[in-house]
Amino acid sequence: MLISITQLIGGFILLVWGADRLVAGASALARNLGVSPLIIGLTIVAFGTSAPELIVSATAAARGNPGLAVGNAIGSNIANIGLILGVTAVIYPLRVESETLKREYPVLMLIMIGSFIMAADLIYDRTEGWLLLFGLVALVIWMVRFGMRRGTEDPLAREFAAEIPRDMPTGYAVLWLIVGLVVLPLSSSFLVDGAVFIARTLHVSEAIIGLTIIALGTSLPELAAALTSALRQEDDLAIGNVIGSNMFNILGVLGIAAAVHPVEVDLLMLQQDFPVMFVFTVMLFFMAYGINGPGRISRRSGLLLIALFVSYQVLIWLTAHRIPVTPAG
Numbered sequence: 001m002l003i004s005i006t007q008l009i010g011g012f013i014l015l016v017w018g019a020d021r022l023v024a025g026a027s028a029l030a031r032n033l034g035v036s037p038l039i040i041g042l043t044i045v046a047f048g049t050s051a052p053e054l055i056v057s058a059t060a061a062a063r064g065n066p067g068l069a070v071g072n073a074i075g076s077n078i079a080n081i082g083l084i085l086g087v088t089a090v091i092y093p094l095r096v097e098s099e100t101l102k103r104e105y106p107v108l109m110l111i112m113i114g115s116f117i118m119a120a121d122l123i124y125d126r127t128e129g130w131l132l133l134f135g136l137v138a139l140v141i142w143m144v145r146f147g148m149r150r151g152t153e154d155p156l157a158r159e160f161a162a163e164i165p166r167d168m169p170t171g172y173a174v175l176w177l178i179v180g181l182v183v184l185p186l187s188s189s190f191l192v193d194g195a196v197f198i199a200r201t202l203h204v205s206e207a208i209i210g211l212t213i214i215a216l217g218t219s220l221p222e223l224a225a226a227l228t229s230a231l232r233q234e235d236d237l238a239i240g241n242v243i244g245s246n247m248f249n250i251l252g253v254l255g256i257a258a259a260v261h262p263v264e265v266d267l268l269m270l271q272q273d274f275p276v277m278f279v280f281t282v283m284l285f286f287m288a289y290g291i292n293g294p295g296r297i298s299r300r301s302g303l304l305l306i307a308l309f310v311s312y313q314v315l316i317w318l319t320a321h322r323i324p325v326t327p328a329g
Contacts, residue, residue, distance in 0.1 A: 003194075004193070004194040004195075004197040004198050004201070005194065005198070006194070007190045007191065007193055007194030007197075008190075008191060008194035008195060008198065008213070008217070010187075010190055011187045011188065011189075011190035011191030011192075011194060011217075012187075012191065012217040012218075012220065013187075014183055014186070014187030014190070015052040015055075015056070015184065015187045015188065015191065015217070015218065015220075015221075016052070016220045016221055016224070017183065018051075018179070018180045018182075018183030018184040018187055019048055019051045019052050019180065019184065019221045020048075020180075020221065020224075021176045021177075021179050021180040021183070022048050022051055022176070022177060022179075022180025022181065022184065023044065023048030023051075023180075023221075024165055024168070024173075024176055025168075025172075025173045025174065025175065025176030025177030025178075025179070025180060026044045026048065026173075026177050026180075027040050027044050027048075027164045027165065028164065028165040028168035028170075028172075028173040028176075029170060029173035029174060029177060030044055031164050031165070031166070032168075032169075032170045032173060039143070039144050040164055047248060047252075048180075048221070050244075050245045050248035050249055050252060050253070051180075051184055051221075052184070052188070052217075052218035052220075052221060053072055053073060053076050053218045053219075053245075053248075053249050053252075053253045054248070054252050054253055054256060055184045055185055055187075055188040056068075056069075056072055056188045056191055056192060056214060056218055057069035057070075057072050057073060057253040057254075057256060057257045058188075058256045058257065058260060059185065059188040059189055059191075059192050060072070060192050060206075060210075060257070061256070061257040061258075061260040061261045061263065062260050062261070063192060063196075064261065065192065065196055065206050066257055066261055066262070066263040066264060067205055067206040067207035067210060067263075067264070067266070068192065068195060068196070068199075068206040068207070068209060068210040068214060069210065069253065069254070069257035069263060070124070070207065070210065070254060070257065070263050070265060070269070071206065071207035071208065071209065071210020071211040071214065071215065071269070071273075072210040072211075072214045072215055072218060072253060073249045073250060073253035073254050073257075074211065074215075074269065074273050074274065074277055075210055075211035075212060075214070075215025075216075075273070076215045076218055076219050076245075076246075076249050076253075077246045077249050077250070077277050077280075077281075078211075078215070078273070078276055078277050078280055078309065078312065079215050079216055079219040079309070080219055080222050080242045080245055080246055080249075081242060081246070081280040081281065081283070081284050081305065082280050082305050082306065082308055082309030082312065083216070083219070083223070083305075083306065083309045084219060084222050084223045084226050084242060085226065085238070085239065085242055085284065085297060085302070085305060086302045086303070086304075086305030086306035086309060087223070087226075087227070087302065087306065088226040088227055088230045088238055088302070089230075089297040089298065089299060089301060089302025089305070090299050090302040090303060090306070091227065091230055091231070092230040092231065092233070093296060093297060093298050093299055093302070094230065094238055094239060094288070094296065094297040095296050096239055096288045096296065096297075103146070104240075104243050104244070104247070105243070105284075105285050107139070107142075107247065108243055108246055108247050108281065109281065109285075111135065111139075111247055111250050111251060112250060112277065112278060112281060114135070115132070115250045115254060116270075116274050116278075118131075118132075119265045119270055119274065120270070122264060122265045122266070122267060122270065123262055123263065123264050123265060124254060124257070124258035124262065124263040124265065125258065125262045126258060126259055126262060128258055129254070129255050129256070129257065129258025129259035129260075129262075129263075130255070130259055131255075132250070132251045132252075132254055132255030132258065133251065133252070133255035133256065133259060135251045135255070136248065136251035136252050136255060139247060139251060191214070191217070195209045195210075195213065195214055196209075198213070204320045205266070205320075207266055207269060208316060208317075208320050211269075211273060211316055212313060212316055212317075222241055222242060222245050225238070225241045226238040226241060226242060239284075239288055239297075243284075246281070268319060272315070272319065273316075276312055280305070280308070280309075283305070284297075287301050
């Protein structure tokens, strides 16, 4: 068990560092090539903060542990809103002004509804996996086109511009990009090995570990990005990273996992975890949308999100015995 815990912790550390280097290198390279900050932020940064979930889920699916993959995707989306935005809002109440974000809310909801319909038969098959990946490509194209129309007038564009490395030479940018691409799959391999062993030791399904431990660990880049943005008073960026990551998680994480190997969905996950993800997303919508002006996530709202997230984590472990245990060997 000690070795597995060490693998888990070491994997998380390398994942966070590798994702950070990947984002820094890719965004600096794109900036040096003349790509606008808004497009870089909506695509590269969103992808980079979701890279740990993407790589871990692909590795888990390839190794025959699909429950870990789907648990990671759903659990990360819940953690992004409940824990990350909750903690961020407690430290610094968030004000939402960007029209870009307001347009992304309904897109996120449509993506979630589509993924729920696909899971209704308790499996994501390869065809559905490729459909999700096609949706990811369509999403990126839509973001790029929308970003080109908005230009520098959107508040989010100014915040992205402040975050992207300015003085990184192209050679260094390419080097860090390669380092990130190498470190991420290696660290995910350690992480998956440790997580599977811990699940079997605790006699719970791999989906439980994915919904809790792995979801929390792979959400660390989003937590770091949100806290940094909040402390710099970049409110739209803090929320934008979470919304972008959640869309990428469903389309990319579930898509890659199902394309590699059909992913079975436990009935309890469909009845419990998917609805919780919807509830948190709806709460975010009403907190941050701002019907008659800028939206706002207050400290009180942040405390509510954290309390609900902690309650959800307790619920997962209380109902864990109802999920079939993956047999060893």
